[in-house]
Amino acid sequence: MSAANSDFTRPARRPDFARAFDAVRRITAEPLGALGIFLVALMIGGALFADWLSAYEPGKISPRDRFLVPSWQHLLGTDQLGRDLFSRVLHGGRIALTVALFSTAVSLLIGIVLGLIAGYGPRWLDNLLLLLFDSIKSFPTVMLALALVTLFGPSLTAVVIVVVLVNVPGYARIIRTQTLALKESEFVTAAESMGAGTVRILRVHILPNVLGPLLILTSMDIPVVIAIEAGMSFLGLGVRPPTPSWGSILNDGFTAIRDTPWIAIAGGLPIILTTLGFTFLGETMRDVFDPRLKRHA
Amino acid sequence: MLNYAVKRLLLAVAIVSVAMLLLFTMIYLIPGDPAAVALGPRATEAMREALIVKMGLDQPVWVQFWNFFTRAWMGDLGREVLSERPVAQVVMENLPFTMALIAGGMTWSVALGIPLGCWAAVKRGSWADRLVGVLSVAVIAVPSFVIAIYALLIFAVALRWLPAIGAGEPGNPGDQITHLILPSLAVGLGWVGYIARMVRASMLEVLEAQHIRTARAFGLPDAMITYRYALTIAILPTITLLGVGIGQMLSSAVFAEIVFARPGVGKLVYDAILTRNYPLVSGAVLVTTVLFVLLNLAADLLIGALDPRVRSKL
Numbered sequence: 001m002s003a004a005n006s007d008f009t010r011p012a013r014r015p016d017f018a019r020a021f022d023a024v025r026r027i028t029a030e031p032l033g034a035l036g037i038f039l040v041a042l043m044i045g046g047a048l049f050a051d052w053l054s055a056y057e058p059g060k061i062s063p064r065d066r067f068l069v070p071s072w073q074h075l076l077g078t079d080q081l082g083r084d085l086f087s088r089v090l091h092g093g094r095i096a097l098t099v100a101l102f103s104t105a106v107s108l109l110i111g112i113v114l115g116l117i118a119g120y121g122p123r124w125l126d127n128l129l130l131l132l133f134d135s136i137k138s139f140p141t142v143m144l145a146l147a148l149v150t151l152f153g154p155s156l157t158a159v160v161i162v163v164v165l166v167n168v169p170g171y172a173r174i175i176r177t178q179t180l181a182l183k184e185s186e187f188v189t190a191a192e193s194m195g196a197g198t199v200r201i202l203r204v205h206i207l208p209n210v211l212g213p214l215l216i217l218t219s220m221d222i223p224v225v226i227a228i229e230a231g232m233s234f235l236g237l238g239v240r241p242p243t244p245s246w247g248s249i250l251n252d253g254f255t256a257i258r259d260t261p262w263i264a265i266a267g268g269l270p271i272i273l274t275t276l277g278f279t280f281l282g283e284t285m286r287d288v289f290d291p292r293l294k295r296h297a
Numbered sequence: 298m299l300n301y302a303v304k305r306l307l308l309a310v311a312i313v314s315v316a317m318l319l320l321f322t323m324i325y326l327i328p329g330d331p332a333a334v335a336l337g338p339r340a341t342e343a344m345r346e347a348l349i350v351k352m353g354l355d356q357p358v359w360v361q362f363w364n365f366f367t368r369a370w371m372g373d374l375g376r377e378v379l380s381e382r383p384v385a386q387v388v389m390e391n392l393p394f395t396m397a398l399i400a401g402g403m404t405w406s407v408a409l410g411i412p413l414g415c416w417a418a419v420k421r422g423s424w425a426d427r428l429v430g431v432l433s434v435a436v437i438a439v440p441s442f443v444i445a446i447y448a449l450l451i452f453a454v455a456l457r458w459l460p461a462i463g464a465g466e467p468g469n470p471g472d473q474i475t476h477l478i479l480p481s482l483a484v485g486l487g488w489v490g491y492i493a494r495m496v497r498a499s500m501l502e503v504l505e506a507q508h509i510r511t512a513r514a515f516g517l518p519d520a521m522i523t524y525r526y527a528l529t530i531a532i533l534p535t536i537t538l539l540g541v542g543i544g545q546m547l548s549s550a551v552f553a554e555i556v557f558a559r560p561g562v563g564k565l566v567y568d569a570i571l572t573r574n575y576p577l578v579s580g581a582v583l584v585t586t587v588l589f590v591l592l593n594l595a596a597d598l599l600i601g602a603l604d605p606r607v608r609s610k611l
Contacts, residue, residue: 032431032434131311131312131315132315134308134312134315135312135313135315135316135319136319138312138313138316138586138589138590138593139316139582139585139586139589140544140545140547140548140551140585140586140589141545141548142547142548142549142551142552142563143547143548143551143566143581143582143585143586144582146551146566146567146570146578146582147320147323147578147579147582148323149570150323150324150327150570150573150575150578151323151326151327223438227440230440230442230443231440231442231552234442234552235552235555235567237570250442250443250446253446254446254556257446257449257450257454258454261450261454261455264446264447264450265450268443268446268447271439271440271443272439272443275438275439275440276435276438276439278438279434279435279437279438280434283434
């Protein structure tokens with residue numbers, strides 16, 4: 001009985017690597033998707049292998065090499081302290097990537113929990129949470145960031161908190177809407193009538209069905225998160241020196257923009273290429289896997 | 298409609314109230330003694346205690362919040378620390394510069410976005426359509442502060458076509474407009490993408506409509522059909538999109554003001570943080586938040602007036 005049952009409920013799945021390969025093939029079939037994957041791979045590769053790709057320490061100050069123009073020794077030139085900009089850009093990618101992944105994961109976790117509570121919990125709690133989400137979203141992002149920095153001081157913590165506050169209301173709303181729809185569906189009613197507890201219903205029956213669309217939207221938010229980290233570091237409110245960040249390189253370049261424009265170019269270029277790469281990839285993924293989401297954009 | 302408007306207005310009041318509570322909590326939690334920060338290191342203990350009483354910091358938390366809350370609704374945002382001028386007055390002096398910047402940004406986004414979206418829709422499926430699509434995504438993706446720095450680098454530093462710093466001479470509109478071109482481009486360029494996409498999508502929908510087919514059957518010229526009959530309808534959703542857009546442009550404006558050293562609310566808050574002028578920070582953030590909520594309210598009411606289906610959703 002139980003064997004027959006499991007055969008019946010679980011359709012045969014192809015091995016995971018075959019599915020992943022198929023997904024990559026469908027994305028690279030689109031020119032923009034291929035370009036997106038290339039740029040993202042470039043960024044991730046640069047961040048992972050930063051120590052091998054550049055001969056210089058990102059924080060090594062050498063006063064004799066200040067403001068060197070780009071050359072074969074220093075591919076992107078050097079800054080006001082004689083630090084190699086190519087090395088700083090690669091290591092800045094590590095910061096950008098770490099912050100993006102960590103803060104997106106935290107936002108997802110909080111967003112999912114709050115969204116499930118709002119969607120499945122009592123009506124008053126739902127209304128209260130919606131009001132809270134709307135209020136948080138009513139702060140213009142940069143203003144929210146500036147206000148939070150007064151509280152936490154310039155730090156990576158402040159960046160993560162800003163990202164979480166910016167992302168959570170949107171994620172929670174998506175989960176809530178889908179949960180509300182699924183709450184009335186037959187398989188949930190069936191599970192309820194068989195005596196399944198709230199946690200089991202949410203975990204086994206609702207969560208797997210609401211997660212797919214959210215993950216694609218999350219991947220499209222990664223460039224926004226990277227922009228928040230770079231933007232706050234540009235204002236001197238994010239990553240503290242001497243830690244290399246694309247935003248702080250851009251700020252170094254902005255300070256000396258008239259005489260040494262290559263510093264600003266070196267700081268801006270990775271931000272442009274990475275945000276474009278993730279956006280092209282995200283858009284292609286959405287169109288390929290879930291065309292219905294296009295209307296949300 | 299009245300019912301919807303009242304409900305939507307109450308929601309806006311509730312949102313602003315919760316935002317005030319969040320802001321108050323944030324300021325309350327700032328480590329350090331606000332009176333000591335305000336007076337500086339040379340203040341005596343008696344001066345400090347006098348200021349604590351004057352600022353109401355000796356009261357229980359909920360009394361402090363209630364005072365902050367009621368005064369803020371009356372437009373009293375307290376006094377800033379350095380010059381002791383009313384915060385509301387200082388913010389209002391800077392607000393016109395920010396509004397001018399946002400208006401400039403909207404001008405860019407509408408002037409470029411609508412024709413591009415229209416062009417893409419008419420040439421649907423062609424290379425022009427695809428190019429507009431890619432460009433739209435690209436300008437949406439790239440953060441506005443990078444656009445600001447690169448615009449500064451190219452047009453002000455390298456080519457020297459436009460000024461790099463300030464808002465222009467007071468009372469000289471021509472000079473002020475030349476100073477506005479680059480910062481407002483940085484603020485508005487991302488929205489060119491949003492608007493082009495939006496106009497394209499709604500144009501495609503409208504071009505399929507009955508009255509357009511009728512116009513074609515009557516043999517009206519293509520240009521007249523596109524611009525006179527289709528675009529006037531297709532543009533409606535864009536107007537409401539702009540309501541949300543202005544709020545987002547407030548964020549970009551902060552960067553544009555700092556990069557181009559323009560006066561404005563963004564620069565005000567940024568400088569206030571560096572000098573730990575917290576009443577000014579909270580006051581200015583509150584004003585922009587209220588502005589954002591009001592603009593969204595206006596946009597929602599406009600959609601509600603134009604589209605009855607929206608009203609039933611609240």
